[in-house]
Amino acid sequence: MHGTFASCALTALLLAVAHADHHLHHSHEGEQSCHKLSPPNADFAFALYKSLNSKAAAGKNIFYSPLGISTALSMLSTGARGDTQSQLFSTLGYGAFNQAQVNEAYEHLFHMLGHSQENQQLDVGNLAAVRSGFSPLEQFLNGVKQFYSGEAFNVDFSKPEEAAAEINRRIASKTQDKIKDMVKDLDPQMAMVLINYVFFRGQWEKPFDGNLTYKADFQVDEATKVQVDMMKRTGRYEFYSDNQNFTTVVMLPYKGNTSMMIVLPDEGKMKNVEGFINKDYLRHWHNSLFRNNVNLFMPKFSISADASLDDTLKEMGITDAFENNADFSGMSDEVKLKVSKVSHQAVLSVDETGTEAAAATTIEVMPMSMPEVVMLNRPFMVFILEHSTRSILFMGKINNPTA
Numbered sequence: 001m002h003g004t005f006a007s008c009a010l011t012a013l014l015l016a017v018a019h020a021d022h023h024l025h026h027s028h029e030g031e032q033s034c035h036k037l038s039p040p041n042a043d044f045a046f047a048l049y050k051s052l053n054s055k056a057a058a059g060k061n062i063f064y065s066p067l068g069i070s071t072a073l074s075m076l077s078t079g080a081r082g083d084t085q086s087q088l089f090s091t092l093g094y095g096a097f098n099q100a101q102v103n104e105a106y107e108h109l110f111h112m113l114g115h116s117q118e119n120q121q122l123d124v125g126n127l128a129a130v131r132s133g134f135s136p137l138e139q140f141l142n143g144v145k146q147f148y149s150g151e152a153f154n155v156d157f158s159k160p161e162e163a164a165a166e167i168n169r170r171i172a173s174k175t176q177d178k179i180k181d182m183v184k185d186l187d188p189q190m191a192m193v194l195i196n197y198v199f200f201r202g203q204w205e206k207p208f209d210g211n212l213t214y215k216a217d218f219q220v221d222e223a224t225k226v227q228v229d230m231m232k233r234t235g236r237y238e239f240y241s242d243n244q245n246f247t248t249v250v251m252l253p254y255k256g257n258t259s260m261m262i263v264l265p266d267e268g269k270m271k272n273v274e275g276f277i278n279k280d281y282l283r284h285w286h287n288s289l290f291r292n293n294v295n296l297f298m299p300k301f302s303i304s305a306d307a308s309l310d311d312t313l314k315e316m317g318i319t320d321a322f323e324n325n326a327d328f329s330g331m332s333d334e335v336k337l338k339v340s341k342v343s344h345q346a347v348l349s350v351d352e353t354g355t356e357a358a359a360a361t362t363i364e365v366m367p368m369s370m371p372e373v374v375m376l377n378r379p380f381m382v383f384i385l386e387h388s389t390r391s392i393l394f395m396g397k398i399n400n401p402t403a
Helices: 028-036 038-055 066-077 082-092 099-114 138-148 160-174 270-276 279-288 310-315
Strands: 007-019 062-064 120-131 150-155 190-202 214-221 224-242 247-253 258-265 290-299 301-308 337-350 372-375 380-386 391-398
Touching (some): 028 038, 038 082, 038 270, 038 310, 062 301, 062 337, 066 099, 066 138, 066 190, 099 138, 120 138, 120 160, 138 150, 160 190, 190 337, 224 279, 247 279, 247 290, 258 279, 301 391, 337 391
Antiparallel strands (some): 007 190, 120 190, 214 224, 224 290, 247 258, 258 380, 380 391
């Protein structure tokens, strides 16, 4: 088990800005600003979940980065004007803010996330690939750099394969090679591609002992069982059993400011939980957790999910950005632009340890009470939470750990 990682997830979101139809002619205050976005970002995260879930085939895993998608759309909004901009803001839930406040909040968020924590790697940033010969407004590029931790570079879209390879090479270098070929099928008429990446690699604060991992069944649905490597650990965990809402919640801390929250609906109750879950339930569970003895059984898994977000975002109210009447005059005052495609890809791996240092055994003093049993042998929801910025880095539903 030496040298593996406890959990690694990342996402890249591509916003391709294409030509529209030619026939148309850090202070304390900063700290507060970053938390202001937390409630609207969480609402947006759950709205995305409901839309992605309604489109997902039965038994499919759902996994994405709400923070990544919000960040990319906020970056896009800095170049949008008029209805295009107000649709982006209202869908993101930023109606109470102006662009300058949102920019400042993201600048602070990146600043907070940039403080490297020992034993944890969290990289969040943005790339803007700009067609050679197309000059976006200086103000837009400066904003991407200053507020969104972004980097702009030129590519030749008239050679789509080479352009895609160059963009993918840069994404891979930022995300430790975990995502390959995020960008394909580039249009030679493309003006710019905006990419957001979120890369997280954590080590469990309380690693599992690989010698205890065993083969077990995981019930994907009534008709389908798959075999998984089931990890096992008995220890003190933050735990809550919400009997009224058919849910068990357990928090697995990583070293650093990050935790994985597992939400396990009672048998047959996933649809009920998905029907009501929102940020208030997440907060309620978070505030109700208490330390308890837990026998935790959790499958090892590595999943990857990708989604085209065009239809989802249009349903959520971002329509003009994709149409010929899109107004991105904050990016270019000479070329009419519109969004041609938004795609998203995320990867999550979970295993026993972290690095070799994590193999040191820590003995926990266990009070004399019967442990709660948390057996993740049926579909469960997962949230990776960053505490200093109150961000949902990643979330989703593990329907089939072997998929």
